[in-house]
Amino acid sequence: MNREQIRPDPGPALLALYDDALPQVYGYLLARCGRRALAEDLTAETFLAAVTACRRHPPPPLSVGWLVGVARHKLVDHWRSVEREERGLRAVDEVTEDVEDPWEGHVDAVVAREVLDAQTALHRAALTLRYLDGLPVADVARTLGRTVHATESLLARARAAFRRGYEGGAR
Template structure:
């Protein structure tokens, strides 16, 4: 026999821990990120990661373990925001000759992207966050290059309008 033992099913134990740990995990995340929707999303990601861990082994099921996963999910989120911030600062100024685009608040920019139409959000994300050239954005979106350029112009205007409105709004 090989040294591989069957992995015991820790799913029922995680399910029973869920009710007890959910308020603590959610509270931990909400206290650190300050946004209910984000805390809810990160809580869901935490429990999905816990399920994955249960499938691949016998993790130390405890509330502390789940809070540790939540901490990692929050750090991953902050890293993603930092990457977004860096990418937004490195906008291709040859194509967009406007210094306004280089000075964006990453959290506000994410909120603005979420508020845009799916087409605008997709085109801006592919072009400026993923760094794809317009021709590749067009291919991914199933549009002509000229139609994609026009879409990007409209998307940038929508982004600027929304960003400016939210930035100038009440804090």
């Protein structure tokens, strides 16, 4: 066995990072999905994915930021899965509306969370990535596996659906 075949075990580095990263990864996920059980499941999936990634050669550079990125991908994968299930259960007739006017006014965080939870998984993913995570549309498109144009249309529909739900629930 030569020196190139002997690699240091990344396990202890991941364990050392775990204590610092766990509250941040869990907090990131909980703030975006709003459900403790789901945030816990996705946090576990994130760290399992980190263990798998550490077994690759070369292992990724371990950091809290990297783990939050893995968590973001796990959350998007969850939303995609939910969207596929919803699509399989019912046909969705989405109205295409190109609303470009900014929505001004005060947004109640509790009502906004309820309205966001009531949106389809794809709308929730797009709105969260764009407005909570602050990603540019091109990055949202890349993360969701869509074209920029399709993502702009999706965001327009998602904003319109959110607005309808918010205005209907706020009354």
